[in-house]
Amino acid sequence: MNDQARLAEHFARSRGHLRGVAFRMLGSADEADDAVQETWLRACRADSGSVENPAAWLTTITGRVCLDMLRSRGRRREDVTDLTELDMPAPHGETSDPAEEAVLADSVGLALLVVLDTLGPAERAAFVLHDLFAVPFDEIAVIVRRSPAAAKKLASRARSRVRGGAGVPSSGLARQRAVVDAFLAASRTGDLDGLLAVLAPDVVRRADPFALRGQAAAPAQVRGARAVAEETRANIRMARFARIALVNGSVGAVVAPRGRLLFVLEIAVTGDRVTSIDVIGDPARLAGVRLGLPDVPSAAVSTASGPRRLPFPGV
Template identity: 45%
Template sequence: MSDTSPTNLVAEAFEAQRDRLRAVAYRMLGSHADAEDVVQEAWLRLSRQDPATIHNFAGWLTTVVGRISLDVLRSRQARPEASYDDRLPDLVVTVDDSPAPEDDVALADSVGLALLVVLESLGPSERLAFVLHDLFAVPFNEIGQILGKSTDATKMLASRARRKVQATERPTVAGREQREVVQAFLAAAHRGDFEGLLRVLDPEVRLTVDTPDGVVVVLGATEVAAGAQRRLAAGAVRGRAVLVNGLPGIVSWREDGAPLSVVAFTVVEGRIAGIAVVIDPARLASMDLPDPG
């Protein structure tokens, strides 16, 4: 006989919402680990709440997850030394064995690395308003209650965030062309061809490197090109083309088979606009990487 006690019914209702709540928190925070923590905290708050006072279960949980995520974002903003995991989304590496289908990127997660990096540039309130309304269709009046703002003020926040996202989200090229741009970059890096690197880098390219000592960010084509050969080739003896969150990338290994780096490239309008590199051995060890090709 099934357990229909109030406590069990609440638990079942929460589990039915868990995947959606995790998705909301992940889009807010860009970290699967942080998203799990937020969802767990939402469960703890639910367990202390009288279910009879909750008239819209899904809405109540979304509000709680939004508020907790907002607190995390504001805390990060107050701590500029926040760790790399707070700054960039988790990287999911998959083998790129196909010749170069045109629709690889279109088949990737609809909110991939590029958008999550863009969302990092938004203020906490803007990010909440954009994510909840544009990605999860939460009404503005409910978002306003989370932010402590009027519905009109919340609409303005979402509109401002939307303009920033649209200004950054230039159309991406097709899968084959993305790979060709990345291959041109790697070839130029290995040759030490500085001019060749500049040709394939967006003037405002952003390079983010996850090191054992924390995050390092390099901005601008000249600075990125100057260090590209050292950063991408030092110590590597084997490399393999992969997809990283649906973007073209490469995994490199040392001679002893230990992973050296994971690199993801964001290509827009035929140039590399973003490069995310992981060289932290601890983080590499936590990733599900393919075997050397």
């Protein structure tokens, strides 16, 4: 078997893994497919005969391709601007099946994709490759064109941002999360009794005009447990895209169809009840929201064996 045939065999075996890396780095199924294709083209142009670990080498190429794509994006990928778009064909220029992309996004974690979008390209690359795929820092350094120590700092800074800078002790976050989890669970099933059980009698729901777009009759403010519960139950289709996230250091939620941020729910909890819900959809306000995850993902692959020393020929 010649070098090209061996490369094709290794590439076919690694394709699913490479697409997973690319999707987490780019947040788009279409762009992930493009990155995997570019990985193959670059690998074909390189001297693969001297590569000791083809799977790791291909991962390194994919990381560099994705970083280049993140840095050269002329504009962000199309955002979902209205929930009515979710059942429509993909926007012009997107060829992936929206349903397939939704499944892929949900398997990764809708909230994780939203939080990753707040990172800079090099931070995102370092965090995804090291924390999610256990790529050693000497290999990440090649991709981001920095020293291994600088790559480690990038990942550490990204990890801190992903944690969201929680503003309350972990015990308080656990209590908040239990209440918000119960609220979201009841919201997704339209459980009116469940909603009434978790909403304070005088709860208030506020929303900015961007969050209410497409809902002409919806008031900017709704008061009282029953009124908020009934409105929430009426929006069950929206609730299925809501996921737990840290919002300005406290437990709240993001609504992110296909991993694309639509709006943020800032949820105040007192005791075991939700006392207020602020729905933020205004891009200017969203830009000022500090998002994070209650649980920072960890690598699925152990690095106990230490860094892998790889040649990186011609890519």
